Amino acid sequence: xxGVTQTPKHLITATGQRVTLRCSPRSGDLSVYxxxxxxxxxxxxxxxxxxxxxRAKGNILERFSAQQFPDLHSELNLSSLELGDSALYFCASxxxxxxxxxxxxxxxxxxx
Amino acid sequence: EDQVTQSPEALRxxxxxxxxxxxxxxVSGLRGLFWYRQDPGKGPEFLFTLYSAGEEKExxxxxxxxxxxxxxxxxxxxxxxxxxxxxxxxGGSQGNLIFGKGTKLSVKP
Numbered sequence: 080x081x082g083v084t085q086t087p088k089h090l091i092t093a094t095g096q097r098v099t100l101r102c103s104p105r106s107g108d109l110s111v112y113x114x115x116x117x118x119x120x121x122x123x124x125x126x127x128x129x130x131x132x133x134r135a136k137g138n139i140l141e142r143f144s145a146q147q148f149p150d151l152h153s154e155l156n157l158s159s160l161e162l163g164d165s166a167l168y169f170c171a172s173x174x175x176x177x178x179x180x181x182x183x184x185x186x187x188x189x190x191x
Numbered sequence: 192e193d194q195v196t197q198s199p200e201a202l203r204x205x206x207x208x209x210x211x212x213x214x215x216x217x218v219s220g221l222r223g224l225f226w227y228r229q230d231p232g233k234g235p236e237f238l239f240t241l242y243s244a245g246e247e248k249e250x251x252x253x254x255x256x257x258x259x260x261x262x263x264x265x266x267x268x269x270x271x272x273x274x275x276x277x278x279x280x281x282g283g284s285q286g287n288l289i290f291g292k293g294t295k296l297s298v299k300p
Contacts, residue, residue: 121278134286171234
């Protein structure tokens with residue numbers, strides 16, 4: 080157990096739907112990062128939050144959004160889902176980026 | 192544009208056969224170079240962070256080294272349990288990690 084908790088582990092939904100993925104960071108970590116990993120693709124950075132504030136954005140689609148709550152857990156919202164959104168979504172947390180990132184076990188999203 | 196290239200894409204070794212994995216990068220505002228191990232369907236597991244050219248770090252059968260444009264992960268006398276995908280990730284100027292596609296290592300007994 081890495082200390083980063085992601086729920087749910089698996090999610091199957093239909094095209095056009097909306098889902099919410101949840102991440103609880105490791106105790107004491109203030110930063111949360113979201114990554115997408117598609118089949119045969121590397122991990123793609125989506126977005127970072129630090130202590131409730133958006134800190135950096137990567138290749139995140141407009142249909143996707145995220146937030147970090149006062150208790151530091153984060154949610155990634157994916158809407159108007161398409162088949163191509165099927166992927167593993169990982170959350171990572173860190174106290175400070177320089178000291179390493181701890182990843183959760185991911186949420187596998189399947190859009191049918 | 193930030194770029195990370197890992198080679199080879201896949202590597203098959205016999206148990207005990209040492210080898211090296213390569214990570215070439217072009218990243219502006221580099222903030223460390225991270226190595227992770229990823230097993231199928233699992234999250235990446237942190238191995239090493241390197242910060243300056245010439246730095247080396249070791250953990251069991253693994254040793255990571257860093258130059259200004261490359262990093263190497265040396266695997267000495269690997270065992271089947273070392274089979275995994277090894278990911279290289281320079282830290283970018285925004286504070287996020289920029290991942291390569293990884294090297295899939297398979298070690299046969």
